[in-house]
Amino acid sequence: MPYQEATELVRAFRQGDQQAFNRLVTLYQRKIYNLALGYVKQEDEAKDLAQDIFVTVFRQIDKLKDESKFGAWLYQLAMNHCRNRYQKLRRRGFFSNQSLDDPETGLNLSSGTTPEKDYERQNTSRLVREAIASLAPAEKEVILLRDLQELSYEEISEILDLPMGTVKSKLNRARLALKNRLKHFL
Amino acid sequence: MQCTEVQSLFTDFADNTLRREELHALTDHLLGCRGCAREWRDFQQTLSLVHDLEMQAPPADLLPGIQAKLARRGILGRAWALVEALNFSLSIPTAAAIFTLAMLAGFLLKNSPLEQPSLFPSRAARINALQQGEIPTPRRPPIAPNAMFAVSHNGGLQDMELMPLPQAPLATHLPTNTHTHRLLSPDIHVLIENIDRESRVAFCREILHQNWQLHRINTNLFLVHLPQTDLENFHELLDHHRYVLVPAAAADTQFGKDKTILTAAIRFE
Structure with a gap:
């Protein structure tokens, strides 16, 4: 992530440049949308969640103390939104309606491979995403941040407000749990 | 080194951040314990599967949707700030009367020509209407459609x-200079x-x-x-x-x- 660019955009946005906010959204939308998708699994719900996250960024940007920490602040805010939405949807039975056969869990057609290979790859992708989604929330969070969002241990430590050693041990436990869920597939 | 201890070091092993003595103890154990060696292989395969997952492209209408939400919340937020700024207490009959008046005013505003949603829709609404196959027609075109x-x-x-x-006349304009x-x-x-x-x-x-x-x-x-x-x-x-x-x-x-x-x-x- 180009931190310098983000810092400059945040500064411009706080000075009233609305275009800077749009560029910030463009810069982070892929990561935030995928983070949301990792929680709620359903694309429309993930879009709505990602939009709410950026709306909160727009409204609460004055609460950001250090512009160079925008990335960590954004992720903290995003994680809070994701946790709340996840709880809300779970209470409504949203996830009980989704099964392993749900086609809306990360299937992407790509070119350059045979349909059989595409299907196999997508099936693998779907199973892995399902396995991640089935982890306990604390385990899922750390896997999403480290292995999908590719954040550093320092960044995760800052976002989750945990010592780095704790982050590493939680990540190890989460990966072992994921391995056990994928055992039949390995 | 015990088997449980070995598994607790898998992430550090994968990250190559183990101390030298830990690394030696771990590799010695894996060479001699088939169960842990299998667990380590499964752990690596799991990591490989997760890292192979591709991020999905965000939907194209993510940003327009944000702008539409901001526009909606802007009106509500200003209204709420006004209510908070008033900071007064009301009796129940007075509150009921104000509520009724507010509802009436809202109804009238909603039905006034100025607030017709088709006249000044947000861009997201315009795009959404297009995608739904609806072509919103403003009551009066800004300029004659065939104007030259x-x-x-x-x-x-x-x-x-x-x-x-x-009241500048709205008509075709022909400059009078010789360019x-x-x-x-x-x-x-x-x-x-x-x-x-x-x-x-x-x-x-x-x-x-x-x-x-x-x-x-x-x-x-x-x-x-x-x-x-x-x-x-x-x-x-x-x-x-x-x-x-x-x-x-x-x-x-x-x-x-x-x-x-x-x-x-x-x-x-």
Whole structure:
């Protein structure tokens, strides 16, 4: 992530440049949308969640103390939104309606491979995403941040407000749990 | 080293961050314990599967949706701030009377011509309507649809100081100087309402800042030539104002894709 660019955009946005906010959204939308998708699994719900996250960024940007920490602040805010939405949807039975056969869990057609290979790859992708989604929330969070969002241990430590050693041990436990869920597939 | 201890070091092992003595103890154990060696292989395969997952592209309407939500919440937020600022206490009958009046006012506003949703819809709403196959038709087009304009090649940028003329005639304008002219029929017609003088000047400056060609037809009427690829920027500029767009399809950034340059006629009121 180009931190310098983000810092400059945040500064411009706080000075009233609305275009800077749009560029910030463009810069982070892929990561935030995928983070949301990792929680709620359903694309429309993930879009709505990602939009709410950026709306909160727009409204609460004055609460950001250090512009160079925008990335960590954004992720903290995003994680809070994701946790709340996840709880809300779970209470409504949203996830009980989704099964392993749900086609809306990360299937992407790509070119350059045979349909059989595409299907196999997508099936693998779907199973892995399902396995991640089935982890306990604390385990899922750390896997999403480290292995999908590719954040550093320092960044995760800052976002989750945990010592780095704790982050590493939680990540190890989460990966072992994921391995056990994928055992039949390995 | 015990088997449970070995597994607790897998992430550090994968990250290559183990101390030398830990590394030796771990590798010695894996060489001698088939169970842990299998667990380590499964752990590596799991990591490989997770790292192979591809991020999905966000939907194209993510940003327009954010802008639409911000526009909605802006109105509600201002209303709530006003209520909070009043900070008074009411008896139940008074509160009920105020509530009734507010509902009545809301009903009247909703049905007033100024607040017709089809007249000034948000851009997201315009795009959504297009995708649904609906073409919102404004009650009055900003400029006669077939209007032609004769434009001097030297542009019309000299006179940027806008003088308010209350009722400038809306008609084809033919410059009287001797420069060569070309006849243009705009691709897009825009009517911007309730815009003050300062905002007009700022709007025109922004157009020039974008390096689009600006022709001043009269005080209230301008032509803008912009690359089709800049249509998104043009919409973002318009989004700061209340405006009517004709044709409605011009809300889509793919509009006029077969042209390199689009011409927009903008009328201020």
